[in-house]
Amino acid sequence: MLAVFAAPWALAEQPPKEIHDLLAAGPQGSKQIALTLDACSGKFDDDLVEYLIRKRIPATIFATKKWLDRNPKGLAIVKTHLDLFDVEDHGERHIPAVIGKGRTVYGIPGEPDVIHLRREVVEGARAVQEATGVAPHWYRGATGEYDDESIKEIDRLGYKIAGFSVNADDGATSKRLAIEKRLARVKPGDVILAHMNKPSSDSAEGLAAGLDYLLKKDFLFVRLDQVDLQQLPK
Numbered sequence: 001m002l003a004v005f006a007a008p009w010a011l012a013e014q015p016p017k018e019i020h021d022l023l024a025a026g027p028q029g030s031k032q033i034a035l036t037l038d039a040c041s042g043k044f045d046d047d048l049v050e051y052l053i054r055k056r057i058p059a060t061i062f063a064t065k066k067w068l069d070r071n072p073k074g075l076a077i078v079k080t081h082l083d084l085f086d087v088e089d090h091g092e093r094h095i096p097a098v099i100g101k102g103r104t105v106y107g108i109p110g111e112p113d114v115i116h117l118r119r120e121v122v123e124g125a126r127a128v129q130e131a132t133g134v135a136p137h138w139y140r141g142a143t144g145e146y147d148d149e150s151i152k153e154i155d156r157l158g159y160k161i162a163g164f165s166v167n168a169d170d171g172a173t174s175k176r177l178a179i180e181k182r183l184a185r186v187k188p189g190d191v192i193l194a195h196m197n198k199p200s201s202d203s204a205e206g207l208a209a210g211l212d213y214l215l216k217k218d219f220l221f222v223r224l225d226q227v228d229l230q231q232l233p234k
């Protein structure tokens with residue numbers, strides 16, 4: 001059982017890790033990519049979501065319960081476009097999936113124990129299901145960092161962890177041009193990570209420019225409820 005491995009000194013020394021994924025191989029020659037948008041806490045980036053609706057670009061949204069509770073108008077727009085948007089689990093309160101008292105990721109405290117992680121994952125999933133009517137199958141922890149214990153537990157709870165391969169907006173802190181340049185380097189199979197919870201950021205503008213370019217290059221956008229991912233070696 002997990003408790004056997006839970007020597008606190010061992011856990012404290014293990015640095016959290018980011019999980020990097022590509023789409024599992026699609027049909028040969030296909031230019032499939034996935035756009036994933038985190039809705040951590042904060043607000044609703046209506047410019048970004050309206051753009052995706054206008055251009056008919058499918059995306060996978062990772063929403064927390066916190067975000068769903070605070071953004072009823074944004075949620076209503078997403079819900080009327082469930083043909084485009086797949087909503088998945090980003091946790092209950094946006095707590096990183098690292099376990100151990102005093103552990104933090106980018107200054108954000110993680111979970112004191114596995115019971116708290118379980119609650120974060122399960123209550124996040126329940127909130128998504130209650131909000132959209134569809135049960136999530138993917139989990140992305142706050143900050144996208146995990147440790148071995150949390151990876152095991154998320155798996156045990158029946159959720160697949162969604163990594164990424166292109167960090168498009170650095171938590172909605174990047175400038176427009178930087179976002180555009182990152183998207184210009186996207187290759188078939190990439191999983192793009194960006195944010196839809198900071199309308200005052202450059203994310204909507206930068207993504208619109210970059211995504212326009214990818215549409216012109218005939219990339220095909222898929223959602224995570226249609227595909228599987230494969231983890232990239234370290």
Ligand SMILES: [Zn+2]
Pocket residue numbers: 038039040041090094141142143
């Ligand atoms: Zn987040």
